[in-house]
Amino acid sequence: MYSPLIDELMQAFRVLPGVGPKSAQRMAFHLLERDKEGATKLAQALTDAVEGVGRCDCCQTLTEQSLCRICANPRRDSSVVCVVENPSDIIIFEQSGAYQGFYFVLHGHLSPIDGIGPSDLGLDLLESRFSGGDIKEVVLATNSTVEGEATAHYISEIAKSHNILVSKLAQGVPLGGELEYLDGGTLAHAISSRTRVE
Secondary structure, three states: OHHHHHHHHHHEEEEEEEEHHHHHHHHHHHHHHHHHHHHHHHHHHHHHHHHOOOOOOOOOOEEEOOOHHHHHHHOOOOEEEEEEEEEHHHHHHHHHHHOOOOEEEEEOOOOHHHOOOHHHHHHHHHHHHHHHHOOOOOEEEHHHOOOHHHHHHHHHHHHOOOEEEEEEEOOOOOOOOOOHHHHHOOOOOHHHHEOOOO
């Protein structure tokens, strides 16, 4: 029905979450009919980001540098590490202003059914940070899903084996909810009222 290049463009848009066939068609035709300059900028920005963005050597968040700006900040509290599933979760914490420690980004959660194990999440890197002796507390901020809770439990056991205090977010985070959908006030309350994991 469409030419091969248009069809390829629409299929490319469909890799984005929440973009179905109709949305992909609208975006493709908008760029081709009304905003070719915008399409060129988009293509260049995507190319630059894919080639230039990697993972922080310390926390695994997305950055162009070997250390992200948070890990490179000497004023952060190095005794506390907050473990999150996605880089977007860090943005939510930073907007709340309630947390001044460091982070560790898993880029997902344990899911044996999907073949995602501890090494896929970089848990060996996290454990090596635990072994350094600087970390006194780990805040588990994985999503309140079955997989998120299982991942939190696994990390909790590793941290406890290094005599590190383990806490998790308090009230305000709904069961089955994801951090990126919380408002800053709810998250600020959850981080300040976090509870110790036994």
